[in-house]
Amino acid sequence: MKSTVETLSPTRVRLAIEVPFVELEPSLKKAYREIGSQVQVPGFRRGKVPTAVIDQRVGRGTVLNEAVQEAIPENILAAVREHDLKTLGRPEVEITEFNDGDSLNFTAEVDVRPEITIPDASTLEVTVDELQIDESEIDEQVKNLRERFATLKTVERAAAEGDYVQIDLNATVDGEDVPGGQASNISHEVGSKQLLPGLDEAVVGLAAGDDTTFTTQLVGGDFAGRDADVAVTVRTVKEKELPELNDEFAQMASEFDTIEELRGDLRNRVTQGKQVEQIYAARDKALAQLVEAAEIPAPEGVVREEVESRKQAMVDQLERIGASMEEYLAAEDKTEEQIDAELTEAATEGVKVQLLLDTLADAEDVQVSDDEFGHEIVHRAQRAGMAPQQYYDQLVRSGAAAAVFGDVRRGKALAAVMEKITIKDSAGNGITLDALRAANEAEHNHDH
Numbered sequence: 001m002k003s004t005v006e007t008l009s010p011t012r013v014r015l016a017i018e019v020p021f022v023e024l025e026p027s028l029k030k031a032y033r034e035i036g037s038q039v040q041v042p043g044f045r046r047g048k049v050p051t052a053v054i055d056q057r058v059g060r061g062t063v064l065n066e067a068v069q070e071a072i073p074e075n076i077l078a079a080v081r082e083h084d085l086k087t088l089g090r091p092e093v094e095i096t097e098f099n100d101g102d103s104l105n106f107t108a109e110v111d112v113r114p115e116i117t118i119p120d121a122s123t124l125e126v127t128v129d130e131l132q133i134d135e136s137e138i139d140e141q142v143k144n145l146r147e148r149f150a151t152l153k154t155v156e157r158a159a160a161e162g163d164y165v166q167i168d169l170n171a172t173v174d175g176e177d178v179p180g181g182q183a184s185n186i187s188h189e190v191g192s193k194q195l196l197p198g199l200d201e202a203v204v205g206l207a208a209g210d211d212t213t214f215t216t217q218l219v220g221g222d223f224a225g226r227d228a229d230v231a232v233t234v235r236t237v238k239e240k241e242l243p244e245l246n247d248e249f250a251q252m253a254s255e256f257d258t259i260e261e262l263r264g265d266l267r268n269r270v271t272q273g274k275q276v277e278q279i280y281a282a283r284d285k286a287l288a289q290l291v292e293a294a295e296i297p298a299p300e301g302v303v304r305e306e307v308e309s310r311k312q313a314m315v316d317q318l319e320r321i322g323a324s325m326e327e328y329l330a331a332e333d334k335t336e337e338q339i340d341a342e343l344t345e346a347a348t349e350g351v352k353v354q355l356l357l358d359t360l361a362d363a364e365d366v367q368v369s370d371d372e373f374g375h376e377i378v379h380r381a382q383r384a385g386m387a388p389q390q391y392y393d394q395l396v397r398s399g400a401a402a403a404v405f406g407d408v409r410r411g412k413a414l415a416a417v418m419e420k421i422t423i424k425d426s427a428g429n430g431i432t433l434d435a436l437r438a439a440n441e442a443e444h445n446h447d448h
Contacts, residue, residue, distance in 0.1 A: 003079035010114040011299035015079050015091075019104040024071055031066035060100065068095070068104060076108050086113035089302040111299035116359045119293040121420040126285040128278045130425040133270055141266040142245065145253050152238040158207045159237045161191035165203055166235040169196075171218070171228045178228055179221060185235060196230060206234045275435030282423040282431070283414065287353050290417070296352045306347035307340065314339075357410035366412045368405060376408045 003017045035058055037047045044053065054063065072093055080087055091110035098104045152164055159165050165188055171181030191200050202214035211233040218228050243249045250262040318328055329336060360366075374388075381391035395401040423431040 001075050001078060003075075003082060005079075005083045005085070008109070010297045011088075011111055012301070013085065013110060013112050015076065015083075015108045015110070016096075017075050017079050017106055017108065019071060019075050021101055021103055024067055024104060027067040027071040027074075028063065030070060031063045035063060035066065064098075064100060068098065071104065072106060072108075076110075079108075080110075085110075087111065088113055088299055089305050092301070109301075111301040113355060113358065114297050114299070116294050116296055116355060118356070118359055118363060119290060121286075121290065121417045124286055124289060124420070125422040125424065126282045126289070127424050127426060128281045128285070128431070130427045130429070131271070131274050131278060133267065133274065137270055138263055138267050141270065142263065145262075145266075146242045146245070146249070149243050149249070149253050150240045151243075153241050155237055155239050156207070157237065158205045158210075159190050159203050159234060161200075161204060162240060163190045164188065164238045164240065165190060165206075166238075167203070168233040168235065170231045171216075172231075173218075173223045173226050173228050178218065178223055181221075181228065181230075199230070199232065202230075202232055203234065206232075206237075208234055208236050210234050272435050272438065275431075276439050278425070278431060279418070279423070279433060279436045282421070283418060286417065286421050287356070287414075291349070291352045291356055294356060296355055298348045298351050298355075302351050303344065303347050306351060307343045310343050310347060311339075354410065357413045358406070360417060361409045361413035364413060364416055366409055366416070368408050368412065372412075373405060373408055376404060380404070 001017060001019050001023060003015055006014045006016070008014055032051050032054060033047075036049045036051075036054055039049060039054065039057055040046060041049050041053055041057060044050075049057075076091055076093075088111040091108040093106055093108050095104070095106045098106075155163075166185055167188055168184045169182065169186070171178040186195075188195055188199070188203075190203055193200060196216045198214045198216045202212050206212060211231060213229055213231050215227050216230055218224055218226055243252070245259060247258045250256045250259045254262050254265065256262045256265060314328075315325055318324060325336070329339065377392050377395075378388045381388040384391060386394075392401070395404060418433060425431060
């Protein structure tokens with residue numbers, strides 16, 4: 001194989017590759033084997049069909065095509081190694097000349113990692129907002145905790161918003177029962193809008209034993225879009241009782257003896273959460289500054305692929321909730337061009353950050369241990385609700401394991417940058433990474 005490389009831009013090259021016909025022989029033999037094992041010819045055992053018969057049956061052109069499709073990626077890989085290119089994304093291939101018995105000539109355009117000069121991170125200073133905590137935020141935390149320990153008490157009165165009712169439902173359309181439209185003894189929080197539209201309004205004012213009928217539009221099933229009459233009977237009305245805010249509550253809801261200690265702990269948690277947010281804000285600012293200072297060009301092909309995958313993820317997400325892109329655009333009052341522009345901007349920034357961190361990881365010779373890689377796999381598997389081994393096998397099958405490895409390596413490179421930069425808040429106070437370390441430590445312990 002002979003190859004030459006032509007630089008099209010700082011992020012793209014064109015490889016011109018020539019493969020003599022004799023080097024295609026192994027691929028050609030393999031193609032005959034593969035096709036031979038798939039065709040059935042009377043008088044020949046499967047897999048034992050002579051090449052001449054395959055040429056007659058399937059056509060020599062089909063076999064050559066199969067051989068070429070197999071040979072192209074291998075030769076691109078060899079050329080990439082020969083010219084020591086750091087390629088990104090998928091190559092675009094064009095066959096320039098190929099005749100049976102002659103050499104295969106093709107070109108492959110592919111994005112490459114640009115040469116990046118990285119600024120010294122230790123000279124970087126970023127400023128983030130000063131940390132402020134309002135007592136109302138602690139009150140909110142206490143309120144949430146009280147809600148968790150609330151009890152339900154049956155009351156002899158009509159239901160009001162915020163109460164819980166046990167109800168029976170029966171939906172009919174023109175006097176005919178709706179399939180799946182019957183339910184008995186279900187618990188419902190009045191005013192939560194969790195069940196059918198119109199139910200909350202209908203139940204307010206009903207006491208145990210009372211019933212009423214209301215109309216609602218059905219969204220799914222055979223009668224979708226039709227109005228249904230729903231009969232609702234209230235079995236019991238219960239009101240939510242919140243525990244009193246005293247030391248007893250603190251002892252029941254936490255490991256603390258007094259309400260003051262409990263509030264102090266909640267204040268610490270809120271503070272730590274906000275400190276971590278400060279560090280994340282600093283990280284984003286530092287990355288933006290480094291990307292700008294390094295003047296990183298974004299490889300177009302990689303950005304295009306990234307935009308496509310982000311858009312597909314959006315479509316999938318919308319489909320899961322039963323919506324379409326058109327509906328989303330209408331709801332957001334945006335055009336598809338605007339969405340594409342937003343995705344392109346975000347993807348461009350994301351790709352530049354990846355290039356920066358890859359270059360940093362190379363410069364610092366960042367290594368990823370099996371333990372670190374394993375920890376990330378466990379973490380992602382938990383988020384996906386899968387067993388780690390099953391998750392890892394799926395990654396390997398889809399060819400995404402290398403991408404996860406790259407993410408871990410970039411994460412380590414980013415951590416190294418964060419150690420070097422100076423972070424201050426708007427009041428001029430220095431900020432350390434202690435809160436982030438503590439949060440990571442807690443998460444690590446939770447994983448094990």
